Amino acid sequence: MPELTRRSLLKAALAGSAAVTLSGCGILPEKASGKGAQQYTGAIGLPGGHFAVGAIAPDGTMLWQSPVSTRCHSGCNRPGTAEVLFFERRPGWSFYVFDSKTGERLHHIKASEGEHFVGHGIFSPDGRFLYATASRYDPGEGIVAVYDSRQGYQRVNTFELNGTGPHQITLHPDGQTLVVGLGGILTHPDYDRIKLNLDSMKPALVLVDRLSGATIGSFSPSHHQLSTRHVDVAPDGTIYAAYQYQGPAHELPPLIARYRKGRYEEIDLGESVHRKLGNYIASIVAHPENDLVAIASPIGGTALVFNGRSGKVLEQASIADCAGVEALAGGDFLVSSGRGKLIRIGKGQPAREIASMSVLWDHHLV
Amino acid sequence: MKRLTFSVSLCLASSLVASPLAAAVTSPADDQAADYRKQWHSDIYTGYQNLATQSKTLTNQAETYCQTPSPEGLRQTKQAWLDAFLAWQEVRFVDFGPVELGNRAWQFQFWPDPKNLVARKASYLLKDDAPLTPELISQSGVAVQGFPMVEFILYDQTFNTSDRALPADHTCKLLVAVTNHIADNSENLARDWNDFQSNYSGNAQYTETTIKAAMAGLEILEERRLAAPMGLRGNGKRSVYNADAWRSGTSLIAAEASVRGLKHYFLPAFSRLLNDRKLPELARNIEQQFDEVLANFPELDQPMAPLLVDDNAFRSLQSLYIDITQLTALVNDEAAVELGIVRGFNSSDGD
Numbered sequence: 001m002p003e004l005t006r007r008s009l010l011k012a013a014l015a016g017s018a019a020v021t022l023s024g025c026g027i028l029p030e031k032a033s034g035k036g037a038q039q040y041t042g043a044i045g046l047p048g049g050h051f052a053v054g055a056i057a058p059d060g061t062m063l064w065q066s067p068v069s070t071r072c073h074s075g076c077n078r079p080g081t082a083e084v085l086f087f088e089r090r091p092g093w094s095f096y097v098f099d100s101k102t103g104e105r106l107h108h109i110k111a112s113e114g115e116h117f118v119g120h121g122i123f124s125p126d127g128r129f130l131y132a133t134a135s136r137y138d139p140g141e142g143i144v145a146v147y148d149s150r151q152g153y154q155r156v157n158t159f160e161l162n163g164t165g166p167h168q169i170t171l172h173p174d175g176q177t178l179v180v181g182l183g184g185i186l187t188h189p190d191y192d193r194i195k196l197n198l199d200s201m202k203p204a205l206v207l208v209d210r211l212s213g214a215t216i217g218s219f220s221p222s223h224h225q226l227s228t229r230h231v232d233v234a235p236d237g238t239i240y241a242a243y244q245y246q247g248p249a250h251e252l253p254p255l256i257a258r259y260r261k262g263r264y265e266e267i268d269l270g271e272s273v274h275r276k277l278g279n280y281i282a283s284i285v286a287h288p289e290n291d292l293v294a295i296a297s298p299i300g301g302t303a304l305v306f307n308g309r310s311g312k313v314l315e316q317a318s319i320a321d322c323a324g325v326e327a328l329a330g331g332d333f334l335v336s337s338g339r340g341k342l343i344r345i346g347k348g349q350p351a352r353e354i355a356s357m358s359v360l361w362d363h364h365l366v
Numbered sequence: 367m368k369r370l371t372f373s374v375s376l377c378l379a380s381s382l383v384a385s386p387l388a389a390a391v392t393s394p395a396d397d398q399a400a401d402y403r404k405q406w407h408s409d410i411y412t413g414y415q416n417l418a419t420q421s422k423t424l425t426n427q428a429e430t431y432c433q434t435p436s437p438e439g440l441r442q443t444k445q446a447w448l449d450a451f452l453a454w455q456e457v458r459f460v461d462f463g464p465v466e467l468g469n470r471a472w473q474f475q476f477w478p479d480p481k482n483l484v485a486r487k488a489s490y491l492l493k494d495d496a497p498l499t500p501e502l503i504s505q506s507g508v509a510v511q512g513f514p515m516v517e518f519i520l521y522d523q524t525f526n527t528s529d530r531a532l533p534a535d536h537t538c539k540l541l542v543a544v545t546n547h548i549a550d551n552s553e554n555l556a557r558d559w560n561d562f563q564s565n566y567s568g569n570a571q572y573t574e575t576t577i578k579a580a581m582a583g584l585e586i587l588e589e590r591r592l593a594a595p596m597g598l599r600g601n602g603k604r605s606v607y608n609a610d611a612w613r614s615g616t617s618l619i620a621a622e623a624s625v626r627g628l629k630h631y632f633l634p635a636f637s638r639l640l641n642d643r644k645l646p647e648l649a650r651n652i653e654q655q656f657d658e659v660l661a662n663f664p665e666l667d668q669p670m671a672p673l674l675v676d677d678n679a680f681r682s683l684q685s686l687y688i689d690i691t692q693l694t695a696l697v698n699d700e701a702a703v704e705l706g707i708v709r710g711f712n713s714s715d716g717d
Contacts, residue, residue: 045711073717090717119717167717190481193716194472194508229717244716249462250569275571282712298712321710338711360711 030058032288032327039063040326041084041100042336043072045360052359053086053098058328060342060355064103068096073119074168074364078149079127084366087132091189092117095132097153109153114138115145116189119363120168123149124210125175129156131210133166133180140186140196142166144178144208159213161206164197167229172237177216178208179239183227185246198246203228205241205259219264223253232293234286238308240293242281255281256295258308267311269304276302276316282323282363287331292347294333296322298363303335305345317351319343324365336361396570398642403567405635406576407559413457413631414556420450421552424516425545432542435533443541444520448616450548451513455620456627459583462575463566464558470551472508477610478590483509484518485525491540492530498543511551514611515544521613573639578709580632581702584694587624591617592687595670596680604674615669618686622663625690629656636701645704652701655693662686 031038041055044065053072054065068086070093075086077100084100093116097107111117114136121132130147142164146157165183172179184203186196201224207217221228225246233239239259245251252274254266269277278299286293286308296303296319303325304316321338328334332346334354342355427446431439454474457465465471476484487509491498503510518525519532519541530537566572589599590608595617597604609617633656640649666686673679702709 089715190483191472191476191508192478194469196469196507198468248565249571249575250565278571278713280713282717298710298715301708301710301713320708321712323712323715338713339708363712363715363717 030329032329032331039100040334040336040365041075041077041086041098042324042365043068043074043086043089043362045071045338045362047358053084053096053103054359055084055100055103056342056355058334060357062357062359065359066096066098066103066105071362072096073362075366076120076122076130077366078123078130079125081127083149085121085130087117087119087121089362090116090118090193091135091137091187092119095121097149107153109147112145112155115143117145118165118167122169122171122178125171129210131159131169131171131178133161133169135165135187137188140164140188142182144169144180144213146213157213159208160215161208162215163202163204163206165201165203165227166206168231170231170233171210172207172233172239173235174237176210178210179231179233180206180208181228181231181241182206182218183229183244184224185227195246198225201225201227201246203243205231205239205257205264219257219259221254221257222266223247226253226255228257230281230284232284232286234291234293234308235288238286240284240286240308242284242295243279244281245279247279249279251279253279255279256284256293256311267306269306269311269313273304273313273316276300276318278302283325283365285325285327285333287327287333289327289329290331290347292331292333294325294327294335294345296325296335298323298338303333303343303345303351305333305347314347315345315350317343317345319351323363324361326365334365336365338362399570399573399639400567402635402639403572403576405638406632407563407566409631409634410457410460411556411559413453413460413627414552414559417450417453417457418549418552418556420446420453421545421549424450425542425549428516428538428541428545432533432538435538440520440532444614447513447516447520448614448619450552451517451611451614451616452620452623454513455623457631458624459579459628459632461579461582462572463562464555467558469508470555473511473551474548475512475610476508476514478608479509479514483507484514485522488515488518488525488540492536495536498536498539500543500546503543503547511544511547513548514613516541516548517611517614519544521615523613574707576632577636577701577705577707580628580636581698581707581709582714583624583628584690584697587621588687588690588694591621591624592683592690595674596683596687597674598687604680606669606671606674609670612671615671617670618683619663619667621686621690622660622667625656625659625693629660640701640704643704645701648696648700648704652693652696655689655696659686659689659693662689 039055044052044054051071052065055063071089072086073089082100085097087095094110132145134145142161144159147153148156163182165185167181167183169180182204184201205219226243230242241257243255256267277297280299291308293308294305298321303322306313324336335343338360340357345351424446431443595609606612637649673683
């Protein structure tokens with residue numbers, strides 16, 4: 001095992017043992033970019049098989065919990081308002097809009113006939129239009145469903161993605177381009193979550209003009225079973241995509257791709273790191289304040305921070321069932337886990353537990 | 367050096383939690399772990415070969431019956447279906463490796479089926495006399511391709527009072543085509559598992575994968591195959607339709623087969639692993655609990671439906687359920703904690 005990894009583990013171990021005392025200290029983390037409220041919202045699993053959406057302050061204090069009847073996945077904050085929106089987990093039959101200060105449920109919008117949501121959405125910069133990835137499930141067509149929040153979330157448009165299984169969607173800093181992870185996996189609600197087309201998947205990173213709906217770019221991973229699920233964009237416009245490999249577990253394909261200055265390339269994090277990622281990335285976040293990118297793999301029980309330009313892994317930690325990642329002010333990241341942990345990690349900042357609560361944090365924080 | 371890595375990970379387990387089994391990639395325990403995998407590989411191969419043999423017998427018997435239909439032939443076909451179905455139950459816990467290819471596990475047994483797709487697909491395929499080619503079966507989706515479809519043809523009460531009931535020619539053709547598909551899948555699965563040996567034995571991560579598979583198998587048995595039909599979950603109503611294999615009344619004998627399969631194909635190497643980890647008492651408790659569960663049989667080798675409507679009879683089902691929850695607790699909680707295995711909210715989500 002390389003020296004670096006061993007040392008990182010050791011550092012993580014030391015940090016972990018110090019967590020109890022550190023979490024009580026006065027240096028409170030803040031959410032990066034300062035946009036909107038100083039809080040993170042995530043879908044939650046509760047003991048006894050119940051579900052909620054909950055918000056926490058960056059120091060790990062639970063601000064509110066709002067019960068929902070089915071498991072939710074991810075969502076988005078509505079710019080310029082105190083509203084946060086969450087989607088039901090795939091196949092999602094609805095999304096919910098909450099008052100992000102109180103957790104009060106403001107809207108419950110159902111998917112259109114023949115469609116289901118897939119867990120993600122993003123607003124236009126003015127907070128008016130919601131772009132939600134969705135699936136027209138009988139023909140298996142991926143779409144972006146557009147809703148107008150000013151008209152009570154009326155459906156106003158549909159963009160074709162010309163592919164199957166869209167997942168995360170985000171907005172490029174140009175304010176115009178939607179960045180979509182097209183997972184390529186065909187599912188149908190009649191067939192549970194069975195993957196129906198593993199031999200013929202066509203995953204891609206897709207760029208869509210949010211006004212015209214036209215696809216303006218599409219990039220395929222190096223293997224057709226590298227399901228391109230999660231995406232993020234750095235402030236300089238560099239796009240990152242994270243894969244979930246559908247092939248045999250003992251194979252170690254690349255799991256991260258970067259699109260920058262017209263070039264789409266995959267980043268090799270090194271074999272020893274790949275062994276800890278279980279061929280599955282649940283979240284990828286490019287920090288708005290620096291070149292750092294963080295990923296989390298619940299299957300590998302690993303979260304790590306790498307330099308987006310060099311691909312060099314700078315910090316990593318073993319965190320059981322970790323999945324959610326968000327950026328903290330100052331350059332670090334917050335990682336959440338299905339075991340109720342909130343962990344801070346960054347460059348030169350070995351993993352440090354901020355909070356531990358009796359909820360199961362789902363895949364994403366927003 | 368290597369020792370250090372391992373102990374650091376163990377220290378992590380108390381704080382951020384790592385997986386000692388995964389860390390064993392580079393530990394001296396590596397060779398030992400490869401030994402467990404060799405045994406698991408060989409044991410599971412035995413189960414897969416049995417599935418292939420029983421499936422071949424089933425398709426041969428279906429062909430024989432359809433050539434010269436007779437009540438005795440139908441009885442023998444039902445028996446052959448049950449033997450093959452139980453052989454599948456024994457290896458059903460294996461949720462990784464070649465059984466993932468082409469959704470084979472789903473092909474063998476599409477379940478749960480809340481929308482009754484099996485019946486809908488059967489009626490669709492039988493509504494005209496279009497040829498039931500292997501290609502058509504291959505393209506018809508997992509609800510058509512496995513044991514539940516054959517079970518429907520052999521056992522569904524409404525269907526069997528219709529003019530499509532066996533030995534109707536077109537239904538016979540569907541029976542033969544689906545049993546052929548099962549036999550092909552079984553044979554390919556056994557062959558692929560054999561070919562998988564070096565990848566399986568050579569990759570440390572498959573130790574944890576195998577243990578997690580057994581844990582998932584026990585959880586599905588407890589929660590979905592028993593608690594749900596017993597009305598212990600959801601709306602609290604008892605309903606045999608929440609069980610698998612309700613048409614043939616074999617939900618419980620199938621549960622027995624799944625536990626027996628875990629005992630034969632998973633437990634031997636797992637016990638060895640626990641003993642090597644200085645957990646002999648836990649290993650013994652788990653072995654004993656397997657026997658406690660299996661002691662409910664053959665008395666409980668009976669249809670579940672009557673046990674759900676009679677409170678007295680229900681008690682025998684409760685006793686099986688309690689025995690299984692205790693087994694699940696020993697394996698999924700106690701052993702999992704001791705071995706640092708995490709089956710997570712997110713890691714088992716796939717999204």
